[in-house]
Amino acid sequence: MGDAYCSDCKRQTEVVFDHSAGDTVCSECGLVLESHSIDETSEWRTFANESADNDPVRVGGPTNPLLADGGLSTVIAKPNGASGEFLSSSLGRWQNRGSNPDRGLILAFKTIATMSDRLGLVATIKDRANEIYKRVEDQKSSRGRNQDALLAACLYIACRQEDKPRTVKEICSVANGATKKEIGRAKEYIVKQLGLETGQSVEMGTIHAGDFMRRFCSNLGMNNQAVKAAQEAVQKSEEFDIRRSPISIAAAVIYIITQLSEEKKPSLKDISGATGVAEGTIRNSYKDLYPHVLKIIPSWFAKEEDLKNLCSP
Amino acid sequence: MAARRNNPSGIVPTTQNIVSTVDLDCVLDLNHIALHSRNSEYFPKRFSAVIMRIKDPKTTALIFASGKMVCTGAKTEAQSKLAARKFARIIQKLGFPAKFRDFRIQNIVASCDVQFTIRLEKFACTSHGAFSTYEPELFPGLIYRMKQPKLVLLIFVSGNVVIAGAKKRDDFYTAFDNIYPVLAEFKK
Numbered sequence: 001m002g003d004a005y006c007s008d009c010k011r012q013t014e015v016v017f018d019h020s021a022g023d024t025v026c027s028e029c030g031l032v033l034e035s036h037s038i039d040e041t042s043e044w045r046t047f048a049n050e051s052a053d054n055d056p057v058r059v060g061g062p063t064n065p066l067l068a069d070g071g072l073s074t075v076i077a078k079p080n081g082a083s084g085e086f087l088s089s090s091l092g093r094w095q096n097r098g099s100n101p102d103r104g105l106i107l108a109f110k111t112i113a114t115m116s117d118r119l120g121l122v123a124t125i126k127d128r129a130n131e132i133y134k135r136v137e138d139q140k141s142s143r144g145r146n147q148d149a150l151l152a153a154c155l156y157i158a159c160r161q162e163d164k165p166r167t168v169k170e171i172c173s174v175a176n177g178a179t180k181k182e183i184g185r186a187k188e189y190i191v192k193q194l195g196l197e198t199g200q201s202v203e204m205g206t207i208h209a210g211d212f213m214r215r216f217c218s219n220l221g222m223n224n225q226a227v228k229a230a231q232e233a234v235q236k237s238e239e240f241d242i243r244r245s246p247i248s249i250a251a252a253v254i255y256i257i258t259q260l261s262e263e264k265k266p267s268l269k270d271i272s273g274a275t276g277v278a279e280g281t282i283r284n285s286y287k288d289l290y291p292h293v294l295k296i297i298p299s300w301f302a303k304e305e306d307l308k309n310l311c312s313p
Numbered sequence: 314m315a316a317r318r319n320n321p322s323g324i325v326p327t328t329q330n331i332v333s334t335v336d337l338d339c340v341l342d343l344n345h346i347a348l349h350s351r352n353s354e355y356f357p358k359r360f361s362a363v364i365m366r367i368k369d370p371k372t373t374a375l376i377f378a379s380g381k382m383v384c385t386g387a388k389t390e391a392q393s394k395l396a397a398r399k400f401a402r403i404i405q406k407l408g409f410p411a412k413f414r415d416f417r418i419q420n421i422v423a424s425c426d427v428q429f430t431i432r433l434e435k436f437a438c439t440s441h442g443a444f445s446t447y448e449p450e451l452f453p454g455l456i457y458r459m460k461q462p463k464l465v466l467l468i469f470v471s472g473n474v475v476i477a478g479a480k481k482r483d484d485f486y487t488a489f490d491n492i493y494p495v496l497a498e499f500k501k
Binding site: 167168180184187188191205206207208241243245246247 | 433450453
C-alpha cells in the first residue's frame with residue numbers, strides 16, 4: 001500500500017501491491033502500473049546456529065577480486081567416477097567450450113588450491129599465490145612455460161613472502177611432474193617479471209635453517225625439549241663457517257639432537273624422509289658440524305660426556 | 314691492451330675463457346669441411362655446425378654454413394684472435410675463399426680470490442639486495458647482476474669471485490674494483 005502517480009487518473013492515487021501476481025495496481029481505476037516485480041526478500045528462512053558449516057544467509061562462495069566478474073558464474077563439475085552418465089558429462093563439455101575468459105585462471109587457481117591443501121597451507125598463502133599467478137599471467141610472455149612449474153613456483157614464492165618458507169623439495173612433492181630445476185627456473189622468471197612490472201618490489205628474505213626446524217621436528221615426533229634445543233643449536237651454528245645448505249645443516253642438527261636424547265632415535269633414513277635431505281648429505285654435514293658440536297648444542301640439553309659419546313664421523 | 318689497474322688489495326682477476334665471433338664472409342660446405350679435416354665433428358641432426366678443435370691455442374670453434382664462426386676456450390684476447398685466424402686458415406686450405414671480417418670479442422670470463430670468507434646472507438639483505446640473488450637451495454653462490462658495467466658476478470662463501478659477461482678487459486677490472494670494498498664490508 002503506498003502512493004504513486006497513476007497515468008490514467010493523472011494524479012497521486014493510492015496504490016495496492018498484489019504479492020501473488022507481483023502487480024502494482026491503482027486502487028481508483030484498476031490500471032496495472034508495474035507487473036512481474038521481483039521479490040527481493042530472503043528465499044528461505046534461516047535459524048541461528050543450526051549448522052555451523054553452511055551459513056544459509058549467504059549464497060555461493062566468496063567473491064574473488066582476481067577473476068573478471070568476481071567469480072559469479074556457475075561451473076558444472078565432473079561427477080566422481082560416474083562418467084558413464086551421458087547427460088552430465090556432455091553438459092560439462094558444452095560449458096567448457098563456452099568463451100569463458102578466465103578459464104585458464106580458474107584452472108590454475110584450482111591447481112594451486114590442490115597443492116596448498118596437500119601441504120596444509122593457510123588460506124593467506126593460497127590467496128597470495130593466486131595473486132602472484134595472476135600478476136605473472138597479465139604479462140602475456142609466459143605462454144611457452146611449463147604450467148606446473150610456474151604454479152609450483154608461485155606457491156613457493158607465496159610461502160616465502162609470508163615468512164613460512166617451504167623447501168623446494170617439499171613443493172616438488174606436491175607439484176605433479178615439476179623437477180627442482182624447473183621450479184627454480186620458474187621462480188627466477190617470476191621474480192624478474194614481478195620486478196619489471198613494479199620496479200623491484202619483490203622482497204624475499206634468505207632462508208634460514210631455523211625457519212624449518214619446527215616443521216621437521218614435529219614430522220619426526222620429537223619432544224618439546226628437543227625442539228627447543230634444536231632451534232637454539234641452529235641459531236648458534238650460523239656464526240660458524242659451515243659451507244652447507246641451511247636445510248642440510250638443519251637435518252644434521254636434528255640428527256645430533258636425536259642421538260643425544262634418551263627416547264627412540266630416528267634413523268638416518270627417517271630424518272632423510274622428513275627433511276628431504278639425502279642420507280649421504282646428512283653424514284657429510286655431520287662431519288662439518290662435529291668440530292663445533294660443543295659450542296652449538298646448548299648446555300642445558302646435553303652435558304659434555306654425552307657429547308663425547310657422540311659417534312665420531 | 315689496457316694497463317693493469319691498481320686495486321688497493323693488489324688482487325687482479327685473471328681471464329679464464331674468451332668467446333669471440335668472426336665472419337669468414339663466404340658460404341661453406343660443412344660436409345666437405347667435416348670430411349676433409351681430422352679434428353672436426355659434424356652431426357647435422359644434433360647441431361647444424363661443424364665443431365673444430367685445435368691444440369695450440371687450445372680452442373674450439375663452431376663453424377656455420379653461412380660463414381660465421383664462434384671461437385671459444387682461449388685464455389687471452391690475443392690468443393683468441395690468433396686461434397680464430399688459425400681456424401680461418403684451415404678453412405682457406407680446404408678451398409674456401411675465407412676472409413677475416415668483424416672479429417669481435419663477445420664474452421670474457423674471469424675469476425679471482427679475495428682471500429677471505431664472505432657472509433652472503435648479509436649481503437643479500439642490504440641495499441645491494443636489489444641486484445643480488447642468493448638461493449642456497451638452488452645454487453651455493455650469490456648471483457650479483459651489476460648494472461654499470463653490465464655483467465654478472467658469482468660470489469661464493471670461500472671468497473672466490475667469477476665475473477662473466479664482460480666485452481672488454483677494462484669492464485671486469487672496473488667491476489672488481491666496484492665490488493671489492495663491498496665484499497670487504499661483509500668479511501666473516
